[in-house]
Amino acid sequence: MTKTEIREFYRRLAAARPIPRTELEFINPYTLLVAVVLSAQATDVGVNKATEKLFALADTPEKMLSLGEERLVEHIRTIGLFRTKARNIMALSRILVERHQGTVPRDRAALEALPGVGRKTANVVLNVAFGEPTIAVDTHIFRVANRTGLAPGKTPFEVEMALEQRTPAAYKPYAHHWLILHGRYVCKARKPDCADCVVADLCRYEAKTGPAELIAARAAGAEGGPPVAPNPRRRRSAPAPATGRPVNRRRTPR
Numbered sequence: 001m002t003k004t005e006i007r008e009f010y011r012r013l014a015a016a017r018p019i020p021r022t023e024l025e026f027i028n029p030y031t032l033l034v035a036v037v038l039s040a041q042a043t044d045v046g047v048n049k050a051t052e053k054l055f056a057l058a059d060t061p062e063k064m065l066s067l068g069e070e071r072l073v074e075h076i077r078t079i080g081l082f083r084t085k086a087r088n089i090m091a092l093s094r095i096l097v098e099r100h101q102g103t104v105p106r107d108r109a110a111l112e113a114l115p116g117v118g119r120k121t122a123n124v125v126l127n128v129a130f131g132e133p134t135i136a137v138d139t140h141i142f143r144v145a146n147r148t149g150l151a152p153g154k155t156p157f158e159v160e161m162a163l164e165q166r167t168p169a170a171y172k173p174y175a176h177h178w179l180i181l182h183g184r185y186v187c188k189a190r191k192p193d194c195a196d197c198v199v200a201d202l203c204r205y206e207a208k209t210g211p212a213e214l215i216a217a218r219a220a221g222a223e224g225g226p227p228v229a230p231n232p233r234r235r236r237s238a239p240a241p242a243t244g245r246p247v248n249r250r251r252t253p254r
């Protein structure tokens with residue numbers, strides 16, 4: 001894609017979802033970190049179900065350590081790899097207490113040094129909790145970036161580097177969410193909804209679904225700002241005092 005096309009690509013995704021948010025439920029940076037660790041090879045819906053009661057009991061590393069591994073396991077046993085994840089959550093909570101005064105560090109190296117935290121998780125935490133312009137490449141973003149020609153790459157790291165380089169600065173803070181939501185709800189793995197895609201005319205994917213005229217018409221309609229596609233999971237949110245960025249809050253919070 002050309003620079004102009006990339007800018008237009010993001011402009012349309014931004015118009016469709018002006019303030020996108022993560023679909024994982026969390027209260028603070030610590031619960032976000034735990035939720036992201038739990039979300040590996042699991043759905044956000046499944047993680048949210050499990051964490052609803054868990055975070056009411058343990059929303060800080062200290063409280064998680066008091067809760068203990070066996071009780072943590074009881075809350076997350078519906079999530080895949082729950083024993084390994086429980087072990088990692090207890091270990092990272094201990095490190096946060098011992099080395100970071102019980103807070104989540106705003107630092108990639110320190111985050112990646114935590115058990116169960118890789119580059120993708122660190123990127124999500126840096127972006128969502130601290131407002132850093134990082135782009136975490138998950139399966140949805142990897143697919144969208146490659147299909148569309150926005151940022152092709154053979155590995156998630158290659159795609160991340162390409163996105164980093166090609167995404168205009170103004171769009172970076174929310175790029176992760178726009179791409180992930182586009183991949184989850186429109187550019188789906190098995191059968192993308194090309195006829196409902198606001199970037200269809202910019203996309204280089206050769207196996208687009210739907211009639212070509214319809215795709216072209218939909219995309220042309222997006223020029224003046226596409227109809228807003230409602231996020232299927234409405235959320236309540238409040239600005240985070242520390243960062244000014246939205247923080248999702250659950251039940252009473254959210």
Ligand code: SF4
Pocket residue numbers: 147148186187188192193194197198199200201203204205208209
């Ligand atoms: S046109 Fe189809 S393949 Fe391309 S981004 Fe849109 S949904 Fe995905």
